[in-house]
Structures are given as structure tokens and as C-alpha cells.
Amino acid sequence: MATRAAPPRPVRIVLAKVGLDGHDRGVKVVARALRDAGYEVIYTGLRQTPAMVVDAALQEDAQAIGLSLHSGAHMTLIPAVLEELRRRQATDILVFAGGIIPDEDIAELKRMGVAEIFTPGAPLQGIVEWLRERFPEVES
Amino acid sequence: MLRSRAHEEWEQAYEASPRRDDGLETSTLSGQELAPLYTVEDLPEGVEGEYPGRYPYLRGIHPGGYRGKLWTMRQFSGFASAAETNRRYKYLLENGQTGLSVAFDMPTLMGLDSDHPESRGEIGYCGVAIDSLADMDRLFEGIPLDRVSTSMTINSPAAILLCMYLAVAERQGVPFSRLEGTLQNDILKEFIAQKEFVFPPGPSMRLVVDSIEFCTREVPRWNTVSISGYHIREAGSTAVQELAFTLADGFAYVDACLERGLKIDDFAPRLSFFFDAHIDFFEEIAKFRAARRLWARHLRERYGATSERSWKLRFHTQTAGVSLTAQQPEINVARTAIEALAAVLGGTQSLHTNAMDEVLALPTDRAARIALRTQQVIAYETGVANTVDPLGGSYLVESLTRRMEEEAERYFQRIEELGGVIPAIEAGFMQREIADAAFRHQQELEQRRRIMVGVNEFTQGNEEDTIELLRIRPELEEEQIERVREVRRRRDRGRAERALEQVRKAAADPKENLMPHILEAVRAYCTEGEIMAAMEEVFGRYTETPVI
Numbered sequence: 130m131a132t133r134a135a136p137p138r139p140v141r142i143v144l145a146k147v148g149l150d151g152h153d154r155g156v157k158v159v160a161r162a163l164r165d166a167g168y169e170v171i172y173t174g175l176r177q178t179p180a181m182v183v184d185a186a187l188q189e190d191a192q193a194i195g196l197s198l199h200s201g202a203h204m205t206l207i208p209a210v211l212e213e214l215r216r217r218q219a220t221d222i223l224v225f226a227g228g229i230i231p232d233e234d235i236a237e238l239k240r241m242g243v244a245e246i247f248t249p250g251a252p253l254q255g256i257v258e259w260l261r262e263r264f265p266e267v268e269s
Numbered sequence: 270m271l272r273s274r275a276h277e278e279w280e281q282a283y284e285a286s287p288r289r290d291d292g293l294e295t296s297t298l299s300g301q302e303l304a305p306l307y308t309v310e311d312l313p314e315g316v317e318g319e320y321p322g323r324y325p326y327l328r329g330i331h332p333g334g335y336r337g338k339l340w341t342m343r344q345f346s347g348f349a350s351a352a353e354t355n356r357r358y359k360y361l362l363e364n365g366q367t368g369l370s371v372a373f374d375m376p377t378l379m380g381l382d383s384d385h386p387e388s389r390g391e392i393g394y395c396g397v398a399i400d401s402l403a404d405m406d407r408l409f410e411g412i413p414l415d416r417v418s419t420s421m422t423i424n425s426p427a428a429i430l431l432c433m434y435l436a437v438a439e440r441q442g443v444p445f446s447r448l449e450g451t452l453q454n455d456i457l458k459e460f461i462a463q464k465e466f467v468f469p470p471g472p473s474m475r476l477v478v479d480s481i482e483f484c485t486r487e488v489p490r491w492n493t494v495s496i497s498g499y500h501i502r503e504a505g506s507t508a509v510q511e512l513a514f515t516l517a518d519g520f521a522y523v524d525a526c527l528e529r530g531l532k533i534d535d536f537a538p539r540l541s542f543f544f545d546a547h548i549d550f551f552e553e554i555a556k557f558r559a560a561r562r563l564w565a566r567h568l569r570e571r572y573g574a575t576s577e578r579s580w581k582l583r584f585h586t587q588t589a590g591v592s593l594t595a596q597q598p599e600i601n602v603a604r605t606a607i608e609a610l611a612a613v614l615g616g617t618q619s620l621h622t623n624a625m626d627e628v629l630a631l632p633t634d635r636a637a638r639i640a641l642r643t644q645q646v647i648a649y650e651t652g653v654a655n656t657v658d659p660l661g662g663s664y665l666v667e668s669l670t671r672r673m674e675e676e677a678e679r680y681f682q683r684i685e686e687l688g689g690v691i692p693a694i695e696a697g698f699m700q701r702e703i704a705d706a707a708f709r710h711q712q713e714l715e716q717r718r719r720i721m722v723g724v725n726e727f728t729q730g731n732e733e734d735t736i737e738l739l740r741i742r743p744e745l746e747e748e749q750i751e752r753v754r755e756v757r758r759r760r761d762r763g764r765a766e767r768a769l770e771q772v773r774k775a776a777a778d779p780k781e782n783l784m785p786h787i788l789e790a791v792r793a794y795c796t797e798g799e800i801m802a803a804m805e806e807v808f809g810r811y812t813e814t815p816v817i
Binding site: 162 | 375376378379381387388389390391394395459463464465503504505591594595596628629630704707708711714715721723724725735738741812813814815816817
């Protein structure tokens with residue numbers, strides 16, 4: 130007989146569009162897919178500054194932040210989010226990103242501490258499975 | 270209609286014949302069911318009476334199609350600084366391009382100067398950075414504005430960029446009456462899809478109407494709004510949604526101008542359209558044809574326009590960015606060629622073909638040239654430009670065209686029931702329809718009910734998919750910031766301040782047309798960001814409640 134355990138704390142993920150571009154098709158599709166996969170998704174909406182994203186993640190007690198951007202500003206804005214997390218002593222929050230990001234920038238961003246980057250054509254299933262490895266407690 | 274014997278025999282033979290068992294969808298990309306065969310029985314009533322150049326223009330707006338004039342090959346381009354983009358324009362013009370199309374960077378699109386903190390990291394990436402008349406002057410240096418037509422993709426700050434273009438014309442000694450071009454200036458689709466809004470819908474619409482009113486009088490050959498389905502489609506809509514929401518936006522602009530007291534036949538001929546050409550070939554062709562008939566009908570029957578020029582829907586097309594893949598990017602040349610062919614068979618007036626590397630970065634010179642050459646192959650080698658509306662009378666195309674018209678009418682009805690376009694936007698109606706369609710499409714890909722070559726099938730070769738990419742010089746950001754600061758240092762400060770004060774005053778007076786005041790501010794070297802900020806003090810700022 131299974132022992133009765135306290136229900137697991139839901140895993141919260143903040144999804145954010147950082148920077149000026151308004152292309153939100155990708156982030157919205159990912160938001161639905163993660164919600165369907167059992168995560169609590171908080172989508173911040175457009176034009177978030179790095180400080181706003183980290184604020185949202187702390188307020189919501191999120192375990193992960195997913196950043197979406199398509200404008201080419203990733204080498205400025207993603208490091209700024211990482212820096213803000215360091216400043217607020219919140220580097221335990223997992224950061225992943227998606228968007229139009231060239232290979233050499235991906236390598237650099239991963240060195241800086243981004244856990245994973247999903248580029249155009251990445252299947253939703255791949256994102257969900259990648260997160261499942263990090264948060265095995267989540268059930269869809 | 271009675272089925273012919275031949276049809277019945279075919280049907281039996283078809284039922285008995287083997288089927289591909291690959292689990293792939295047989296509906297159009299947008300999910301419209303397709304029969305395996307279309308016949309004369311599917312031809313909508315009245316199609317045989319349709320002729321090109323005649324109301325309702327199903328078969329094209331010109332009696333001679335492309336025999337009179339080929340479409341304008343207009344490659345959208347802009348990156349880094351005005352000087353670098355100016356060199357690209359000259360390169361494209363030397364290679365046979367026939368019109369210019371300016372892509373602005375994100376700060377410019379959002380009305381921010383390059384030295385604004387939020388511009389950091391975005392300068393010169395998605396397009397060219399323009400802060401003031403000084404940049405605009407440099408952008409068109411050596412390009413006489415009475416000899417080219419220019420399209421400018423700009424929305425929230427459209428009035429300001431148009432005024433900068435007008436001020437460049439003044440400095441070149443070209444009268445406004447000789448300027449030809451197009452301002453995107455379509456704020457409604459920003460709220461619906463592309464999300465580059467700044468002011469709330471009300472003042473945003475006022476700016477659009479101000480620019481229409483001003484151009485109708487002062488810049489008569491200028492296309493005042495390019496009512497755009499492209500961004501709606503790229504955000505994930507179906508073809509029918511693109512068609513319906515775009516035309517609904519068009520009607521909303523007409524309504525707003527009529528409310529201002531403008532006469533329909535004075536401004537309607539200068540409204541133009543901008544559609545996407547996606548990869549589902551026949552569905553796209555049907556969409557373009559349906560758009561012409563719908564617009565003509567509504568303008569004549571609903572709005573009482575009497576000038577033929579008001580009835581004619583003219584449109585620009587861009588091939589579908591979302592159909593391109595980062596995997597094996599050279600395949601994108603083939604996709605783009607097919608999409609461009611659909612645009613041409615649909616009767617487009619101008620065309621942008623995407624470069625193969627646009628899914629990764631802004632195009633290199635080489636990729637941009639191949640994209641232009643693709644259009645030239647269609648225009649000069651394939652022979653498709655020799656007959657008008659070559660697919661007219663096609664059982665499939667005519668039937669799809671009619672179906673899309675009917676479905677668009679149903680959307681017009683629903684938008685009407687919600688109180689019109691702006692209330693529908695505020696209720697998130699279009700945004701939700703588009704998000705639903707985008708999610709559906711993604712699931713079809715995940716479940717392999719649709720194939721994207723190199724993405725979910727035929728991936729061998731993906732490992733070799735690196736191509737040369739355009740990189741923006743890292744020094745550009747500092748240079749551009751210095752340039753805008755230099756402009757502020759060198760201008761006549763008193764004149765600039767007075768001009769901004771006038772913009773603020775005019776913004777607060779809804780009876781005043783803002784255009785002459787913005788033009789004066791531009792001449793006084795007020796920056797884009799300063800003029801936007803002056804208006805924002807009065808208009809406020811819009812934030813959306815996101816719809817997932």
C-alpha cells in the first residue's frame with residue numbers, strides 16, 4: 130500500500146518576454162504546453178526588464194524562468210537576468226531560454242549559466258522532457 | 270446539380286483505389302477540408318462573368334494583369350546604421366530592385382531613442398536605427414526621392430517617421446506631391462498580433478486618421494496605411510483569420526476616417542494591403558482572390574464608394590517567415606520560391622521574398638541577392654506573367670476562394686457582435702483565435718500530422734546546416750548613442766523645445782491635426798523618442814492583458 134505523502138509543491142515557472150520585441154507566438158505555445166504538462170505557468174507578458182522578470186520569479190516563488198526573445202538582444206538581456214539573480218541571491222532558480230539564437234551565442238550563454246536554449250523547430254515534447262528531468266515530481 | 274456519369278464512375282474508382290497510409294492531414298494548412306477532386310460542379314455561381322479590371326476584381330485589378338506592369342520587387346531591408354543600410358539600398362537598386370522598403374530596429378519601432386536604457390542590446394539588430402532627421406537624411410543620401418518609391422514598416426511612431434521622410438524630401442527639393450510610397454501605419458494589427466503598440470487604441474487611431482487626412486491633402490500619391498495580415502498570420506492565424514481580421518481592420522480605418530468627416534473616395538484609394546504568402550499554395554492564391562472581391566463589395570455596397578479606385582484592393586506580399594527552418598536553411602530558397610509563385614498567381618502588386626537565412630539573422634548580401642533573383646526567375650523565366658489570373662476557372666481555386674469569402678463574412682459578423690474591432694481586441698477575441706490556431710498547428714507538427722522538412726522529418730543533413738550569418742558590429746551601439754547625443758548638442762535648443770511644446774498642445778486638442786506639428790518638430794531635430802514622449806504625456810501608455 131502506498132504511503133500517504135503530502136501533495137508535492139507545484140512547480141512554478143515564470144515565462145517572460147524580455148526586451149522590446151513583441152513576437153509572443155512561441156512563448157504562448159510553450160506556456161500552454163507546460164501548463165498541460167502539469168506546471169504552474171506565470172506568463173509575464175511583453176517588454177519585461179531583467180529586474181521585472183526576477184521580481185516576478187521571487188514573488189511567485191518560481192523554480193524556473195523561461196525567457197523568450199527574437200530581437201537579437203539575447204547577449205545583452207539574458208546575462209542581465211543572470212546578473213540580477215546573482216544580485217538577489219536567487220541563483221537556485223533555473224534559467225532556460227528560447228528564440229532565434231545562433232550556435233556560438235548558445236555556447237557562451239551556457240557558460241554564463243543558462244541551463245538550456247531551445248531554438249526554432251524545437252519540439253514542445255523536448256522542452257517538457259527536459260524539464261521533467263529537472264522536476265521529476267511534476268505529473269501531468 | 271446532377272452528377273455526371275463520368276463523375277460517378279470516377280467516384281467508384283476512387284473508393285476502390287488504394288490510399289496512402291501515412292497519417293498526414295489532407296486539409297489545407299489552415300485546416301480547411303479538401304475533397305480529393307474538384308469538378309465543374311464545384312464552380313461557384315457567376316464565376317464565368319468575372320473579368321480582370323472589372324468590379325469586383327476577383328481576377329485582378331488591372332485588365333492586363335502583369336502584361337501592363339510586373340509587380341514591384343521590394344525587398345524589406347535595414348540593419349545597423351543609416352550609412353550601412355544606405356549602402357545595402359544602393360546595392361539592391363543596382364541589382365534590379367524596383368522599390369525600397371525600410372526595416373527599422375526595435376527601439377525605433379517602439380519610439381525609443383538609441384540612448385534610452387531599454388534600447389540596450391537592440392540597436393541596429395532588427396533593422397536600421399533612426400533617431401532623428403540626421404539619420405534619415407543619411408539613409409537616403411544619394412537616392413533621389415522623386416525616383417524611388419519607399420515603403421516604411423513602422424506603426425506606433427509612423428507619423429514621426431513619415432514626417433522625417435517628408436523633411437528629407439524638402440532638403441532634396443522634391444515636392445511632397447511627387448513622393449510615392451507606403452507607410453505601414455496599421456496600429457490595429459499591432460494590438461492583435463505584432464504587439465508593437467505604445468499608446469492606447471483611441472489616440473493611436475487618431476494618429477492614423479491624422480496622417481491619412483494630412484496625406485490626402487498634401488502627399489496625394491502616398492499610400493497612407495498598409496493594412497496588414499502578414500503579422501496576424503505569422504503570429505499563428507489561419508488563412509481565413511488573416512483575411513478576415515485584416516479586412517475588418519480596413520473597415521475600422523474607413524469608419525474612423527468617415528467619422529472625421531473625410532469623404533470615402535478621397536482617402537479609400539490610398540489604403541493598401543499587405544498579406545502573407547504561406548506554403549499551402551492553393552489556399553494562399555484563393556485568399557488573395559477572395560480579399561479583392563470582399564473589399565470591392567464592402568466598399569461599394571456598404572460604404573457607397575463610387576470611385577473604382579476605392580474598390581480596388583492593392584496589396585504587397587511577403588513570403589512566410591514562419592514557414593522557414595533553421596535546419597538546412599538552403600531549403601528555404603525552395604519554400605520561398607513556391608510562396609512567391611502563389612503571390613504572383615494571386616495577383617500581388619509588390620513582393621518581398623525572404624532570404625534563406627532570415628530564420629537565423631538579418632540577411633547577408635548574398636542571401637538577399639538570391640531572394641531577389643528568385644523573383645526574377647518567376648518574372649522572366651517561368652512565363653506565369655504572360656496571362657492574367659491563370660488559375661481563374663480552376664475548380665479547386667474558385668471553390669476555395671468562395672469558401673474563404675463566406676468564412677471571412679462570418680468573422681466580420683462575430684466582430685460586429687462584439688461591438689467592432691477595438692472592443693473585440695480589448696476582449697482578446699482575435700488574440701485568442703490566433704493563439705488557438707498556433708497551438709493547433711504546433712500539435713499537428715508534434716504528432717507528425719504535418720511535416721516540416723528538416724524539422725520533424727528528413728533531418729539527415731541537419732548537422733551541416735551552418736551558413737554564413739550577418740553579425741552587427743558591436744561598436745555600433747556606442748556610435749549610434751553618440752550620434753543622437755551629438756544631434757541634441759548641435760540643434761537650436763529653443764526651436765526644438767518650442768516645437769515639442771506645440772506637439773504636446775496639439776495632442777491635447779483632438780480637433781487639431783498633429784502632422785504639421787510633428788513635421789516642425791522633426792525639422793527642428795527633435796528626436797523620435799522626444800516626440801513620442803511629448804505625445805505620451807497626453808495619450809498615456811497601453812499595456813495588454815496577455816491571452817494564453
